[in-house]
Amino acid sequence: MKVLLVNGSPNKNGCTYTALTEIEKTLKTHDIETEIFWIKTKPITGCIACMKCGEKGECTFDNDVVNEFVKKAYDADAFVFGSPVYYA
Template structure:
């Protein structure tokens, strides 16, 4: 079993990355293989809406980093997908990444994996961020292992949100139990 965490924030080591990593650390501590990817610094063009992927079953855009990241998603069993809340929703960079996965939808290439949605807000709006992320997961037929909402503004703030950290740890423990069960 492989657990992949993605933060869509342009802050490489920001609050979203922190909260996603709380879950990954919990898994790693129990010997589970984990990987973290920040979309910060990655070039991800928006979906062109060309519908060519319906034939090709893959995105036709080739000159960016989407391929490498989605390959890691295809290789994982559990995806933790996190976003900062921007105007009551996911940030644009992550939305571009998500929109491009339409190319994998036609054949349900992502189906059967498990997913966790993570969102950070300064004050409000994270519920809708979670809704968008869960919409992405359920469209692709991931089964949900839950979600975590955290509060923070400056980098590192979210680690002071004790409830969010605890919820993230609980989800980490849930993944650990799942992996242990699959190994028996």
Template sequence: MKVLGLSGSMRKDGNTALLVKEILKPGEAAGIETEFVSLAGKKILPCLGCGKCKEKKWCVIEGDDWGAIAQKMIDCEVLVIGSPVYYYDVCGQLKNFIDRTYSLYHDRKLAGRRGIAVAVNASAGADRAVKTIEGFLNSHELASLGAVTGKGFTEGEVMDDDNAMAHAKVVGDKIVRLLRPRHD
């Protein structure tokens, strides 16, 4: 897959998922392979801080959904990763997921890809959540293609945020320009 959209929200079809999917639309329309994954309903255990991943080059925690999703990140060229804002930062489910990627850091398994940070807040905090996601992207040496923030609290409300929808299209079109020459 070329573009992976990942929503950290525990609401499968919530505002974060909708905004991430909006960014994927131009690529889908252009025939670029995309995939959307939601962490909703997924079991993502927290990092144990055991350090065993330094030797194993992969997280040693088993029995959850982290590994299959992490492999999709390794296989993509562009990662669109989003979170709802909880207490002015990313939600806990996404933070658990990000923390476990320390196991990918040792061999720079994500380096060279591109990334887009996405955050949706009801009233405030999206900037800080974006900074957290960008910290993850920068640590893993993904080049930033930008960030998209939106406002939404009630179901589907982000779709009424004209600025977010316009910016999602601009960033989605940027992905198409980046990948289309290699896939025509």
């Protein structure tokens, strides 16, 4: 089993990353393969329903991490999404 942990924070090694690493430690004690994927700081392009992904197998806008994420997502059995909470 492989779990992809997604770090949605603009700070690569901030508090969200720390929380994800704690989850990762627990998963590894159960022999679960893990990977932490950082979304980075570039904005993610919104979908415009051009349907090119169906033809090409990937998003036509290759200026963000969406295609990189999708490739990793195909191999994952589960996901953990980490997001910072700045205003709560």
